[in-house]
Amino acid sequence: MEALTREFATVAAGAFGLVVGSFLNVVVHRLPLEGESVLRPLRSRCPGCRRELAAWENVPVLSWLLLRARCRTCRWPIPWRYPLVEAVTAGLWALAAWLAASPALFAVHALVLAALVVASAVDFDRFEIPDEVSIGGMWLAPVCSALVPALHAETWVAQQVSGAGQVDRIGAALGSLAGIAVGGGALLGVGWLGKLLFRRDAMGFGDVKLLAAGGGFVGPGGALLALFLGSLVASLVGAANLLRFLCLSRARVRARGATKPLARSLAAARIAGRYLPFGPYLGLGIGIVLLAWKDVRGVLSVFAF
Numbered sequence: 001m002e003a004l005t006r007e008f009a010t011v012a013a014g015a016f017g018l019v020v021g022s023f024l025n026v027v028v029h030r031l032p033l034e035g036e037s038v039l040r041p042l043r044s045r046c047p048g049c050r051r052e053l054a055a056w057e058n059v060p061v062l063s064w065l066l067l068r069a070r071c072r073t074c075r076w077p078i079p080w081r082y083p084l085v086e087a088v089t090a091g092l093w094a095l096a097a098w099l100a101a102s103p104a105l106f107a108v109h110a111l112v113l114a115a116l117v118v119a120s121a122v123d124f125d126r127f128e129i130p131d132e133v134s135i136g137g138m139w140l141a142p143v144c145s146a147l148v149p150a151l152h153a154e155t156w157v158a159q160q161v162s163g164a165g166q167v168d169r170i171g172a173a174l175g176s177l178a179g180i181a182v183g184g185g186a187l188l189g190v191g192w193l194g195k196l197l198f199r200r201d202a203m204g205f206g207d208v209k210l211l212a213a214g215g216g217f218v219g220p221g222g223a224l225l226a227l228f229l230g231s232l233v234a235s236l237v238g239a240a241n242l243l244r245f246l247c248l249s250r251a252r253v254r255a256r257g258a259t260k261p262l263a264r265s266l267a268a269a270r271i272a273g274r275y276l277p278f279g280p281y282l283g284l285g286i287g288i289v290l291l292a293w294k295d296v297r298g299v300l301s302v303f304a305f
Ligand SMILES: [Zn+2]
Pocket: 046, 047, 048, 049, 050, 051, 071, 072, 073, 074, 075, 076
């Protein structure tokens, strides 16, 4: 019986996540635009021809496939970001439902994951993280923690304050505040160090606020682990990008018969790397810690000893 309800919750959360993902696309599109309401107009329009979309053109993932990624009337290419955001939100919500120990925990996890999807997508598009998500998250984290103390069951500060037994509301709220301070502080420190070493701003302030908000939900240790995981993935992707860039530009330079290909490609790659958004990787790190803190710590302890 219990296994059955868990499976049902997973499927239901996935299906609901598809619909929410569709709404998140609207948020990603409208949030960075000044003076645009996220909720109005309710009906979506094609950005190409401003035509109001019919209900069947608004079905998550399916419409994109049916329309073959183009507007029916003006042939405006619908970015693959739309079905991707929908599918990712659905997958994350299904996973959160499968892993959550209680409905209250699932509710908070689902909210944080949706916010991370929005922050990542906007950062990819515009190299900025909306304050509505990061600062909003910083306000919301201690409140959610007091309401659902189980969020900080693994947070050391919360355990110490609560004493023996389960983490209580005050302990969880303090654990959340400590997470905000450590998450924001760690990235401020990294940014300061980067400025000292490279004499330019290495870290956007949006990233600082995002990790601060994330720390509010995963605690100080979780924030540091999220930063580590995010940096790890970002550097792997960055190295792959650099390699691809070098190969491409060397081939191009060889075709033109120019000299000094390597130095020039490196300079250009450095410029390209400067505009690599970090928010999506931070978001990935926060999401992993949020859903699987214990498992990640188990894996990492293998490396530590
Ligand atoms: Zn159109």
